[in-house]
Amino acid sequence: MPISDSQKKGLRELLLNEKNLAVLLHLAKGATKNMCKTEDPEEALRLITTHIPDIYILLSKRAITKELLFTYLSKRGADAATDFSKADLIAKVIECWKDEHQPSNELSEGQTSSLLHKQSEEDYPIHTIARKFGEWFFDRFNADTLSLVDLWADAALHLTIIASDGINECKCSTAAEVLSALTSAKQQFDFYFNPNLTHAGIQGRMDYYGQFVVICCGTLHSRDSCVGIFECAFGLLQDPFADNNWKPKKVKCFLKSEVQPPELHYLCLSETLQKALELPIRTDDLNGLL
Missing domain, CATH: 3.10.450.50 (Nuclear Transport Factor 2; Chain: A,)
Incomplete structure (x- = not known):
């Protein structure tokens, strides 16, 4: 699944913080096969979303652990049962980003109805x-x-x-x-x-x-x-x-x-x-x- 704008916002929340900065920089280094060793978080985020264009593949990287995903969901009050796999957590994180980062542009009543009934693939x-x-x-x-x-x-x-x-x-x-x-x-x-x-x-x-x-x-x-x-x-x-x-x-x-x-x-x-x-x-x- 390609990385959407809403998922990029979610990745920013997930990785651009003091606790997970080391994970972000490690991912950026791996994504560029050690060709780029930036210490700039914004540049690191740009690199990983450019070189790992699939959100599932990115979140499945070993550096992004089950504990990291579970902690992220818990802080947002999301329902993350303790009987889970990493795949379950990845799906839940992506679902949360879909719900939280919808475009905020004002829509007409007809556009809103169309959006609500639009079926994702x-x-x-x-x-x-x-x-x-x-x-x-x-x-x-x-x-x-x-x-x-x-x-x-x-x-x-x-x-x-x-x-x-x-x-x-x-x-x-x-x-x-x-x-x-x-x-x-x-x-x-x-x-x-x-x-x-x-x-x-x-x-x-x-x-x-x-x-x-x-x-x-x-x-x-x-x-x-x-x-x-x-x-x-x-x-x-x-x-x-x-x-x-x-x-x-x-x-x-x-x-x-x-x-x-x-x-x-x-x-x-x-x-x-x-x-x-x-x-x-x-x-x-x-x-x-x-």
């Missing part, structure tokens, strides 16, 4: 359904409760695993084989899939055959450590015999181990989903299912 039904599906799928998958009835009988899978010992690929074309291949990979490597359920990590598209495509990414974890990333594309069709629920017909999954994996993974940085990101986005209610 991340709230399009196609993206809302994608997030609900992603949360549902990975909750079941991680809990080992995903079953054959959750897939189309002729579901197909293309699974690619890149590890230190090489590349493994698997293709199969029945629900039983798909479920077996996914489960085997998960158990073999003791993976836990942590999807990025923000708009920057999961979205919906429509392919040229009218199939609903969910594209998502996240990090792979083994026990208490992050060990890699994953990228998935699900081709979904509605099942009229299952309350018109969306079920995977095609699954493409890319798993990659990394020595220093990111704290969060983003669609804009994906290796395998760039073509899918170019597919059309529907703005209607997908046959009124929501």
Whole structure:
């Protein structure tokens, strides 16, 4: 997500203070690959917003800790539960900035009404359904409760695993084989899939055959450590015999181990989903299912 003017104001509040000045200067140095070692806070802020043009990537930097974000939210009286992840805090901070830094220009009654009813892209039904599906799928998958009835009988899978010992690929074309291949990979490597359920990590598209495509990414974890990333594309069709629920017909999954994996993974940085990101986005209610 590009850094908006309101988010730049929020970053100023977050970082341009005595307590977090060292974090700001560290970020500026890292953003310029140590080419610029400014001690001027205003210049440092300009550098990081110029060289790190995505607000999610910026707030995910290791220098911006969960404690820093939690303290910032607490001082503003925002509701930040103690059972949280860094991704949750980032989303909450961005939401606060959206609410606090709206343009203050006077608007006519008609303009105000239009602004209030204007729908942001991340709230399009196609993206809302994608997030609900992603949360549902990975909750079941991680809990080992995903079953054959959750897939189309002729579901197909293309699974690619890149590890230190090489590349493994698997293709199969029945629900039983798909479920077996996914489960085997998960158990073999003791993976836990942590999807990025923000708009920057999961979205919906429509392919040229009218199939609903969910594209998502996240990090792979083994026990208490992050060990890699994953990228998935699900081709979904509605099942009229299952309350018109969306079920995977095609699954493409890319798993990659990394020595220093990111704290969060983003669609804009994906290796395998760039073509899918170019597919059309529907703005209607997908046959009124929501």
